Amino acid sequence: xxxxxxxxxxxxxxxxxxxxxxxxxxxxxxxxxxxxxxxxxxxxxxxxxxxxxxxxxxxxxxxxxxxxxxxxxxxxxxxxxxxxxxxxxxxxxxxxxxxxxxxxxxxxxxxxxxxxxxxxxxxxxxxxxxxxxxxxxxxxxxxxxxxxxxxxxxxxxxxxxxxxxxxxxxxxxxxxxxxxxxxxxxxxxxxxxxxxxxxxxxxxxxxxxxxxxxxxxxxxxxxxxxxxxxxxxxxxxxxxxxxxxxxxxxxxxxxxxxxxxxxxxxxxxxxxxxxxxxxxxxxxxxxxxxxxxxxxxxxxxxxxxxxxxxxxxxxxxxxxxxxxxxxxxxxxxxxxxxxxxxxxxxxxxxxxxxxxxxxxxxxxxxxxxxxxxxxxxxxxxxxxxxxxxxxxxxxxxxxxxxxxxxxxxxxxxxxxxxxxxxxxxxxxxxxxxxxxxxxxx
Ligand SMILES: NC(=O)c1ccc[n+]([C@@H]2O[C@H](COP(=O)([O-])OP(=O)(O)OC[C@H]3O[C@@H](n4cnc5c(N)ncnc54)[C@H](OP(=O)(O)O)[C@@H]3O)[C@@H](O)[C@H]2O)c1
Numbered sequence: 285x286x287x288x289x290x291x292x293x294x295x296x297x298x299x300x301x302x303x304x305x306x307x308x309x310x311x312x313x314x315x316x317x318x319x320x321x322x323x324x325x326x327x328x329x330x331x332x333x334x335x336x337x338x339x340x341x342x343x344x345x346x347x348x349x350x351x352x353x354x355x356x357x358x359x360x361x362x363x364x365x366x367x368x369x370x371x372x373x374x375x376x377x378x379x380x381x382x383x384x385x386x387x388x389x390x391x392x393x394x395x396x397x398x399x400x401x402x403x404x405x406x407x408x409x410x411x412x413x414x415x416x417x418x419x420x421x422x423x424x425x426x427x428x429x430x431x432x433x434x435x436x437x438x439x440x441x442x443x444x445x446x447x448x449x450x451x452x453x454x455x456x457x458x459x460x461x462x463x464x465x466x467x468x469x470x471x472x473x474x475x476x477x478x479x480x481x482x483x484x485x486x487x488x489x490x491x492x493x494x495x496x497x498x499x500x501x502x503x504x505x506x507x508x509x510x511x512x513x514x515x516x517x518x519x520x521x522x523x524x525x526x527x528x529x530x531x532x533x534x535x536x537x538x539x540x541x542x543x544x545x546x547x548x549x550x551x552x553x554x555x556x557x558x559x560x561x562x563x564x565x566x567x568x569x570x571x572x573x574x575x576x577x578x579x580x581x582x583x584x585x586x587x588x589x590x591x592x593x594x595x596x597x598x599x600x601x602x603x604x605x606x607x608x609x610x611x612x613x614x615x616x617x618x619x620x621x622x623x624x625x626x627x628x629x630x631x632x633x634x635x636x637x638x639x640x641x642x643x644x645x646x647x648x649x650x651x652x653x654x655x656x657x658x659x660x661x662x663x664x665x666x667x668x669x670x671x672x673x674x675x676x677x678x679x680x681x682x683x684x685x686x687x688x689x690x691x692x693x694x695x696x697x698x699x700x701x702x703x704x705x706x707x708x709x710x711x712x713x714x715x716x717x718x719x720x721x722x723x724x725x
Pocket of ligand 1: 301353
């Protein structure tokens with residue numbers, strides 16, 4: 285670095301998080317500079333946006349000459365030492381991050397989709413160019429879980445992570461639980477309160493959590509994970525019936541990311557709505573909060589809890605990465621960001637993962653239905669711990685009803701075989717809905 289330790293930041297994206305980074309640097313810049321040491325100061329020198337005329341929620345005026353709509357202006361500007369990618373998506377963001385690394389400019393990003401979907405290519409460029417990518421903000425917003433796993437737990441073998449890492453779906457499930465409202469109503473409320481995007485697909489279909497889970501697993505186990513090889517389901521199928529039934533059995537439903545290393549090193553990774561005991565600490569993680577429970581051999585059980593999104597918390601993580609990048613540029617020349625450290629590893633096929641299950645069937649209400657379903661389940665040698673047909677008080681004469689089965693622990697593959705056969709019974713009206721009952725100890 286050749287500019288008296290004054291580092292220029294190129295900010296790609298000036299929305300929720302980007303303007304949070306601007307505001308935090310404005311407010312705490314002097315303090316950050318003191319803490320960074322050796323007179324290092326950070327200044328945003330170029331900002332990429334789509335619409336330069338848009339009004340911005342910043343605490344100080346932004347000089348119009350530093351705004352651009354051409355990403356190459358930002359990456360190629362000699363005054364830009366570090367590139368911060370906060371535009372989202374996996375196409376333009378990829379171009380920007382790849383070009384920055386090729387120009388030997390360290391990158392800070394909050395973009396989990398980009399790294400989960402295209403991390404293999406980007407980490408390869410990062411390795412080749414000896415230029416780091418930092419991504420604390422990409423997993424659980426303001427919770428410093430990346431540095432914890434990468435640095436603080438470096439001496440541990442990590443046995444598992446269990447996480448609530450999507451605040452939007454957690455908020456929706458909480459409202460459904462507290463107020464008995466259905467999924468579409470809870471989603472609409474979350475959108476009007478600004479907790480869910482206009483297009484909430486990635487939040488509610490489980491993929492936002494899955495992207496974060498992929499990154500966590502790669503940090504802990506060292507190898508890149510292909511999103512095509514993991515099991516993901518979202519909260520769209522959760523009904524008030526399921527929530528009431530869970531409650532009556534002492535459970536709550538949470539969208540859980542489960543990452544577990546098996547003996548022999550294969551890794552189980554799945555995201556799905558799950559029943560967990562209402563007494564477990566994760567059951568009390570409510571609203572838009574996130575929590576990640578880490579189980580490791582030396583440190584044992586640790587829980588990290590905090591705001592998983594939002595302007596301030598996410599900017600806090602971006603700035604922590606910026607300072608790390610700045611310290612590297614100012615003091616050393618070696619690569620200190622994360623790189624996958626194994627070429628490959630083994631993922632456990634979802635068919636081989638076992639838990640107990642809650643299965644909801646939409647059946648025609650006639651005598652013998654329970655026996656028909658139970659016969660197939662028994663044929664597949666799966667134990668039944670209970671059956672129940674929740675009565676719909678609003679419609680006691682309904683022709684179609686929900687029939688719930690609670691099943692003992694068995695491999696998921698065995699369950700799917702049984703369900704495929706049950707679906708052919710003429711009393712079954714739609715694809716059965718399955719939730720896992722997680723025994724979290
Ligand atoms: N929001 C959170 O709480 C949060 C938490 C953790 C991680 N993240 C991640 O952080 C990233 C940014 O999120 P955000 O909530 O700040 O997004 P946002 O509010 O939608 O802001 C996106 C910004 O990027 C600009 N932009 C988008 N596409 C562009 C393109 N092709 N060319 C130039 N500029 C473009 C937009 O410009 P205009 O303003 O001109 O439209 C806007 O300033 C995402 O990857 C997200 O997943 C967000």
